Amino acid sequence: MCTVTFIAQQRGYRLGMNRDEKLTRPTGLPPKKKMVDGRAVLCPSEPGGGTWIAVNDHGATLALINWYSITARVGGKAVSRGEVVNSVSMASSPDFADAALHGLPLNRINPFRLIGIFPTTSEIIEWRWNLKQLVRKNHRWKAQQWISSGFDEPTAQRVRGKTFQRAGQQHSTGSLDWLRRLHRSHSPQAGPFSTCMHRADAATVSCTEVTVSSQQAAMRYHAGAPCRAFKHYVRHFRLRCRVALRQIGARHSPTLYHDRDSFTDVMRHCISLNGSVTGRLKTSQPGSNQNRPL
Numbered sequence: 290m291c292t293v294t295f296i297a298q299q300r301g302y303r304l305g306m307n308r309d310e311k312l313t314r315p316t317g318l319p320p321k322k323k324m325v326d327g328r329a330v331l332c333p334s335e336p337g338g339g340t341w342i343a344v345n346d347h348g349a350t351l352a353l354i355n356w357y358s359i360t361a362r363v364g365g366k367a368v369s370r371g372e373v374v375n376s377v378s379m380a381s382s383p384d385f386a387d388a389a390l391h392g393l394p395l396n397r398i399n400p401f402r403l404i405g406i407f408p409t410t411s412e413i414i415e416w417r418w419n420l421k422q423l424v425r426k427n428h429r430w431k432a433q434q435w436i437s438s439g440f441d442e443p444t445a446q447r448v449r450g451k452t453f454q455r456a457g458q459q460h461s462t463g464s465l466d467w468l469r470r471l472h473r474s475h476s477p478q479a480g481p482f483s484t485c486m487h488r489a490d491a492a493t494v495s496c497t498e499v500t501v502s503s504q505q506a507a508m509r510y511h512a513g514a515p516c517r518a519f520k521h522y523v524r525h526f527r528l529r530c531r532v533a534l535r536q537i538g539a540r541h542s543p544t545l546y547h548d549r550d551s552f553t554d555v556m557r558h559c560i561s562l563n564g565s566v567t568g569r570l571k572t573s574q575p576g577s578n579q580n581r582p583l
Contacts, residue, residue, distance in 0.1 A: 290491065291341070291354040292449055292484050293404055293435040294471060296463045301408055301501035301532050305468045306342050306352050307493045307515065309438070309486045317495055319522040320508045328379040331508045331524050333497060339371015343378035344508055346529045348501040350406040351377050351386065354437040359400035359419045368397045383407060383414045383425075390416060390423060404435055408501055408532045430535065432463070440481045440488065448482035465500070472496050473515035485516045503532045 290309030296302060308317070320333045325345075332343035342352040351374050376393055380386035386405050395418055403416040413428040415435075434453050438445035452474055461467040473496070474484045486493045496515040500507045505527055513519030 290357075290438050290440070290486065291436075292472070293352050293354060294432075294453070294468060295404075295406065295413065295434070296432050296468065297430050297535070298463070298502075300503040300534055301348065302406060302499075303463070303465065303468055303501075304350055304352070304406065304499040305472045306497045306499075307472050307484060307486070308341055308495045308497070309491060310494045311491045312494075313490075314494070316512075319510045319512065320497075320524050322524055322526060325375075325379040328381070329526050330378045331506065331526065332374070332378060333495070333510050335371055337369070337371070338375070339369045340374045340378070341371065342497050342499070343374050344499045344501065344506050345379055345381070346506070346526055347381040348408045348506050348528050348530075348532050349380055349382075350404075350499050350501070351380065352404045352406075354402050354404070354435055355439065356400035356402050356417065356419065357437055357439045357442045361400065361420045363397055363399050363420070366397070367399055368394055370398060370401050373398065373401060373403060377403070377405070380405070381407075382410065383412055386414070386416075387425065395423060396420070402435065402437070406501075408535070409530060411535045432457070438481070438486075440491075445482050448477065449484050452476045452484055465498070468498065469496075469515065475516065479516075485514055487514070501528075501532065504528055 292307045294305045315336045318334045318336065320331050323330055329346040330343050332340040334340045342350065344350045353370060353374050355370065373393065377386040377389045380389060383405060398418065400419050405414040411430040413430060415426045415428060417424045417426065434450065436446045436449050453471070456462065456467065456471050459467060472484055476483060479487045481488050493514045495513065496511040498509040505525055507523060507525035510522045511519060512521065
């Protein structure tokens with residue numbers, strides 16, 4: 290049960306991920322820097338060592354959401370899906386991640402969707418595992434969202450998708466403040482379908498932000514529901530390779546933005562048939578209301 294939001298920028302990107310879990314599940318641990326096969330990696334973790342999101346020193350982010358629309362489950366003892374991101378956290382390219390995934394005992398891992406963001410080549414790749422085959426899907430380098438829910442996945446995708454669409458009409462679209470307001474949103478009301486999710490037995494238990502610029506990656510981790518004033522932790526490191534200037538919205542004339550929190554733009558959105566929400570950034574006039582509710 291998670292919501293992942295991606296925002297493309299002139300150099301790099303922003304990404305937010307709400308982690309929704311049962312309240313009985315052990316509390317996650319804040320991000321730490323570690324070395325994996327010679328690569329620096331930042332990631333939060335479960336007490337058992339698994340993780341759901343990581344960013345490495347090539348600026349690549351890997352984030353995993355459970356695929357509840359696939360009802361099949363592993364027979365017998367399953368390998369934790371938390372090991373998937375660990376296995377690909379050092380990947381600098383989609384092919385690198387692809388090879389690592391095929392080296393896993395996938396027949397013992399329950400269905401998942403893995404999102405990979407690779408800024409040096411402006412590639413967004415989604416891997417889908419349904420217990421029968423691992424499918425690799427390419428996404429365009431533009432604003433989009435991925436949503437999962439163990440309660441009612443199609444409804445969660447529809448309701449949160451509408452919240453994302455409405456938020457995209459604000460002048461502050463794409464700023465860090467906008468991303469944080471989106472991920473603590475209770476629209477249309479606090480409950481199982483709001484982006485910041487609340488149920489009697491489960492809730493959004495953390496929010497992780499990743500910001501990758503031309504030379505640096507940063508991870509900000511909010512412990513607890515993002516609608517509440519819990520502790521947050523920030524870690525960062527310099528990238529091994531510089532992220533080049535990129536065009537946003539490949540099918541359209543390029544529109545370039547400053548790498549600043551205050552840039553203003555508006556997204557035009559559509560809900561795709563694959564259960565993700567996508568949008569294109571375009572310029573708009575300044576003078577936005579940064580505190581406008583979602």
